[in-house]
Every structure is written in C-alpha cells, then in structure tokens.
Amino acid sequence: MDRFAAVELFVQIAEVGSLTKAAESLDLSISAASRYLCSLEEHLGARLVQRTTRKLYLTDAGTEFYRRTKGILADLREAEATVTEATIKPTGVLRVTASLSFCLLQIEPLLPAFTAKYPDIAVEVIAANRYYDIIDNNVDLAIRTRQFEADSNITIRRLGSTRRVLAASPDYLERHGVPQSPDDLVKHKMLIYSHAIDPNTLNFRRRDETSVVNVRPLLEASDGQIVVRAALDGMGILVQPKYIIYDDIARGALVPILDDWDLPRLTMNFAFQTRAHLPAKVRLFMEAMVERFEANDYERLWTS
Structure with a gap:
C-alpha cells in the first residue's frame, strides 16, 4: 500500500463526503480507491469510514485520524511546494517598499548579489516614508517598524531591532x-x-529613571536623510534610528549624545500578504535580507 496516497484519499473522502468524488479528484478508479481505503483500515486495525446506501460518515476513530492527518498532509504539501520552488528558476516582478533610508542603506546594497543569483526576478523598489496598502498596491513585501497590522490578511515577521539615538556633529558640539x-x-x-x-x-x-522632554525643533523633515544631512552640516542634534547613522558615528562625523539614556526602540519587520504558500521570489528576498543582517551582526551593533 502507498500509505501517503491512502491517507491523501482518506482526507479527501472526509472533506467531500464521498468515495466516488474523492477518487475522481485524485484521478483514481473507484475500485482502486476502495482498495486503498480498505488497506489503510486494515493497517490501522480500525474502521475509519461507515457507509450506508445513502451516505458516508466518519467513525469516531476516523474523525480523530482525520483531525491529526489533515494538518500533517497540509504541512507535507507545503514542504513539497517549497522544495519545488527552490529547484526551479524564480521569476517575476518583486515589488518591495520601505522608507527611503532603509532602501538606500539596506535594500540597494543587497540588490547586486540578489539579482545576479536570481536574474529572472525583476525588483521594483518603492521608497516611501508612508505605509502603502500592501494588497491594494500589489506590494509583495514591505519593511516596516510598526508592531502589528490592522488587516488580518497581512503577516508580520521580525527582522531586527535598533536603538533610537541622539547625535550631532563635532562642530555643533564645540x-x-x-x-x-x-x-x-x-x-x-x-x-x-x-x-x-x-x-x-x-x-x-x-535603569529606573525616566525623563520626558518636549522639544521645539529647529528643523522638522519628513525624510530621515534630510535630518542626517542637516546634522552633518552642524545645524543641530538629530534623533534617528541607530541603523541610519551607524556609519556616520563610526567615522566620527556624528557624536552620540546622552548615550546612557534609552529612547523607545524600533523593531523592523517584514510585512506581506498572508498566503498558503509564500511565493519563491518573496521568500528568497527575505532570506537574503536575514542573511545580510546576521552576517553583519547588525542587531548587536544597532542596539549596543
């Protein structure tokens, strides 16, 4: 007996309520389907399906077996789909959106190696400091800092976290x-x-201390890169996620201020449409981004 085929047939019978319809959906003859079901029941030593002249229904043993095998079968199908996607050439347009700073600092540097490895994936980068509606705008993947989505059709997966820090140029501080x-x-x-x-x-x-400060900005901008340029030009003290200004701090162009105090941290997340099977182009890009974060030890650097 092909046990997988027998279990697949049984789950189909349980869902459609008919041996004939289950056999047709799996392209089996009625006699072959009956043999599979009988062999499965003999193997288990229990009757799974009770048949009368009018209808078919599951026994108690059949109900329990269906409850357990349905999820296992779904997991197996998803695993097969994942392997199949990995062995074929991923193709299509991948639409990715994030803030301009994240696009410049993290997405663009990833693209040369990613597109060389997957030349049949065309990447469209949407740099926006507002959150696009993923479904309405046909976005495949968004990188966002909010912790939840109001739409239950959107799945969130954590990418990493970063401190928010204050910094200024040496000239300004002097x-x-x-x-x-x-x-x-x-x-x-x-x-x-x-x-x-x-x-x-x-x-x-x-530690146990808190302090709330209301500030009146000299400059308020809707893009972090403008704020960074202004700080580099000595205009004042910025407040930005550390991932945006880490390199400027490392080279001494910006100096951290009040670094022993912590502001609420930001968590960077992937957001994408919930589906039974995640498209290969989305999964591969997410894997590449996670590998980039881990290889560079970004979270440790950005939260220290």
Whole structure:
C-alpha cells in the first residue's frame, strides 16, 4: 500500500463526503480507491469510514485520524511546494517598499548579489516614508517598524531591532556644548523626523529613571536623510534610528549624545500578504535580507 496516497484519499473522502468524488479528484478508479481505503483500515486495525446506501460518515476513530492527518498532509504539501520552488528558476516582478533610508542603506546594497543569483526576478523598489496598502498596491513585501497590522490578511515577521539615538556633529558640539541631561535638550537646536510617533516628545529611560522632554525643533523633515544631512552640516542634534547613522558615528562625523539614556526602540519587520504558500521570489528576498543582517551582526551593533 502507498500509505501517503491512502491517507491523501482518506482526507479527501472526509472533506467531500464521498468515495466516488474523492477518487475522481485524485484521478483514481473507484475500485482502486476502495482498495486503498480498505488497506489503510486494515493497517490501522480500525474502521475509519461507515457507509450506508445513502451516505458516508466518519467513525469516531476516523474523525480523530482525520483531525491529526489533515494538518500533517497540509504541512507535507507545503514542504513539497517549497522544495519545488527552490529547484526551479524564480521569476517575476518583486515589488518591495520601505522608507527611503532603509532602501538606500539596506535594500540597494543587497540588490547586486540578489539579482545576479536570481536574474529572472525583476525588483521594483518603492521608497516611501508612508505605509502603502500592501494588497491594494500589489506590494509583495514591505519593511516596516510598526508592531502589528490592522488587516488580518497581512503577516508580520521580525527582522531586527535598533536603538533610537541622539547625535550631532563635532562642530555643533564645540559651538553649543554637549548636553549633560535630557532636560538640557530644550536649550539646543533639534532636528526631528516628522513621521516618528509623537516626534516632539522624547521619552527617556535609564535603569529606573525616566525623563520626558518636549522639544521645539529647529528643523522638522519628513525624510530621515534630510535630518542626517542637516546634522552633518552642524545645524543641530538629530534623533534617528541607530541603523541610519551607524556609519556616520563610526567615522566620527556624528557624536552620540546622552548615550546612557534609552529612547523607545524600533523593531523592523517584514510585512506581506498572508498566503498558503509564500511565493519563491518573496521568500528568497527575505532570506537574503536575514542573511545580510546576521552576517553583519547588525542587531548587536544597532542596539549596543
């Protein structure tokens, strides 16, 4: 007996309520389907299906066997689909959206190796500091910092997290001094990203201490790259996710301020349409991004 085929037949019988219809859906003859079912029942030592002249129904043993095998069969089919997708050439247009900063710093550097490895995937990058509706705009994958989606048809998977930090250029700090406490920020020129949650209120924490500071920005911009350029030009103190300014800090162009205080951290997540089988182009891009994060130890660097 082909046990997999027999179980597949049984699950189909349970779902359509007919041996004949189940046999037709699996392209089996009625006699072959009957043999499969009988062999399965003999193997298990239990009757799974009770048949009368009018209808077919599951026995108690059949109901329990169906409950357990349905999920196993679905998992097996998904595993087969995943392997099949991996062995064929992934093709099509992959539409990815993220903030401009994330697109510049993380997505674009990934593209040369990704497109060389999968030349039949065309990538369309949508740089936007607002959240596109994934389904309405036919977006395959979004990278977002919010923790949940109102639409249950959207699946969220964690990518990594980052601190939000304050920093300024050495020139600015030489001219205006270095803040020693969160309260000192009200005397400084602040550069704020306007799409942050409550951007003018900074909620600091240091061990058991908390401090809430309301700032009046010298510059408020809807794109983080403008804020970064302004800070590099010595205009003031910025508040940005560390992943955006890590390289500028590493080369000394920006100096962290009040680094012993913590602002609420950001979690970067993948968001994509919930489906029975994730398209290969989406899965492969997500895997490549995760590998990039792990290879560069980004989360440790960005949360230290």
